[in-house]
Amino acid sequence: MPRTEQMIAQGLTLVDAINEALYQEMERDSRVVCLGEDVGLNGGVFRVTEGLQKVFGPERVIDTPLSESGIMGTAIGLAMAGMRPIPEIQFEGFLGPAYDQLVNHAARYRTRSRGAVTVPMVVRVPVGGGIHAPELHSDSPEAIYAHTPGLKVLMPATPYDAKGLLLSAIRDPDPVVFFEPKRVYRSYREEVPEGDYTIPIGQAKVLAEGTDLTLVTWGASVHQCNDALDTLPEDVSVELIDLRTIAPLDVETIVQSVEKTGRCVIVHEAPKTAGFGAEIATTIQEYCFLHLKAPVQRVAGFDTVMPYYKLEQQYLPDAAKVSEAVMQCLAY
Amino acid sequence: MPIKTAYQAKVEYLQIMDEHGVVDEKLAKDAMSDQDILELYQYMGKCRVLDETAFKLQRSKRMGTYPQNKGQEACAIGAGFSLKQGVDYLVPCYRENAALWMHGLPMHYIFLHWMGDERGNQIPKGVCQLPLCIPIGTQMLHATGIAWAFKMRKEARVAMTFFGDGATSEGDFHEAMNFASAFQVPCIFFCQNNQWAISVPREQQMNSATVAQKALAYDMPCIQVDGNDLLAVHKAAKDFVERARAGGGPAFIEAVTYRLADHTTADDARRYRDPQEVEAWVNKDPMIRLRKYLTAKGLWNDAKQAALDEAAKQNATEVVRAAEGIEKPAVTDIFDYTYAEMPRELEIQRRTMRTSSLGQRPEQAGLNAPGVAANHE
Structure with missing residues (x-):
């Protein structure tokens, strides 16, 4: 969303930076859609998708049924059919019900079909502990997905990296799991370029x-x-x-x-x-x-x-x- | 306060041609033409021979495990015939070969798949279908997503997904049905209820009187049809496809059919099935009734059948030749489709064909100096 006065004066939080990347990429590319539980009207439980539905409408910022495998599986179908879906799984603990779709399908389709069917999508997932959350809201399962050939796994630690990496991820031709450390979501602000920039995937x-x-x-x-x-x-x-x-x-x-x-x-x-x-x-x-x-x-x-x-x-x-x-x- | 009815529904059953090849004239008026029936019967014969050929290849160790389609061809063909080639999208399980071939998949691709070669899944450009889906019930979500994309882009296209009675016990089935209904996407759910999920009979799989009624929970129009009746399958599919194409949303078809063969060539159904049950269904074979119908109409005779058998055999020979004639894939294929762009570590493994690390520094593997991205095309 366009920058607020606070953002201009004090910089962006991680939430702001991810929101800005989503906003700018949805504006640039009509194939990009966000879907997940409470991501629309409510702007997501962490407000990462705040305001996007108002700008892009309920058909591109979609409140889905409470159904993680459904979100992941239909996002795979959307990606196969030429869209650029960005499913959100509300907390990393809820990747469990979507695991089969992510690991056995999203990650494998390029290989399975020898390149004929591909799944370009970014799975956004808040991750990690330290925010006084209930059970299954504080885990760190990144190694599971790093052990899955066909997936790329990102975890930015700063607002600057989050924006640049998310833009790279959305433009990547393969499925990307984009872990967002919740503890950093609003812990500090930093200067983030307002324009378009990308950070290459795979570079520390x-x-x-x-x-x-x-x-x-x-x-x-x-x-x-x-x-x-x-x-x-x-x-x-x-x-x-x-x-x-x-x-x-x-x-x-x-x-x-x-x-x-x-x-x-x-x-x-x-x-x-x-x-x-x-x-x-x-x-x-x-x-x-x-x-x-x-x-x-x-x-x-x-x-x-x-x-x-x-x-x-x-x-x-x-x-x-x-x-x-x-x-x-x-x-x- | 008196108790009111909150919801009421029924499931209709459609049969147009019975197992003796006799049609209900009133229902048949709206069904396919005799010319279409004639052509599709011949196509069914071709597919049946291919199915038997695959079985024989497995038995002679020229093919891996294969799941026969035998006896269920009216489902695939009737449903497939309701879709527009190159427009509508097929999302299969693995018992609807005939529909995939009908929509442009080279016949030997299915053979390649079961011969352990992923090139059988390399769907050619312009052919609108996904590869065979081995796990049960995961593909309906993909079909729903594909149909959703069509709706988002306002394209007059429909996705149709196939699955068995067992698959309707999976959570993903229900999530797909709910998404399709909640977002009213143009997706047709086609259940081939062949009575058996490997060794578990339908009655044990669920306590529902019909599979079709599961759609009622999602307020999705549904019908149960005689799945061995080409005309009934096609009529139901055509009506729902047209409805979906016009923006009417998803629909559900339960086609009541029977798995005449074992689950796969690795299975022995004699361990759990009553031979009398199988025998009864042999007589309901979709080909038998079509042949009776066409013969009665004067459109078919023994000479034509002999010519069809010969042509089908010839075709099968060519398909086997194409499948067996292809060179073994390059071993590098196992690396080359993991990502669009090859990660550096994978490139090293690809070049050295090993994962032990000594002697595997990038420069030893013939890669550029550190920091230069490896690019494989």
């Missing part, structure tokens, strides 16, 4: 350059890692990498950094075992074995069910846990 961003240790993370954890950097001794030089794209993984950026630093800590909210950090650690030992000065460390969620919110802060990686892991890895 080096947020801070450093020489002693590489910190790899994505999503809301980027901000915890940033906070951790402020708590470290001044003579410690950490390189902070925000993946932005989980799949396809930007191996080059990670490998180049770890070859330089010889040490790496990976941070994610999802449970540790078989989390995406495991893939990164393996990749590092495959490519950087002789450069390593310490075992690659993971700071992750526990291998438990995500607790209800009274204990969620104890579950989630925070700046203190990250700092501790960094110092231990440096001392190894």
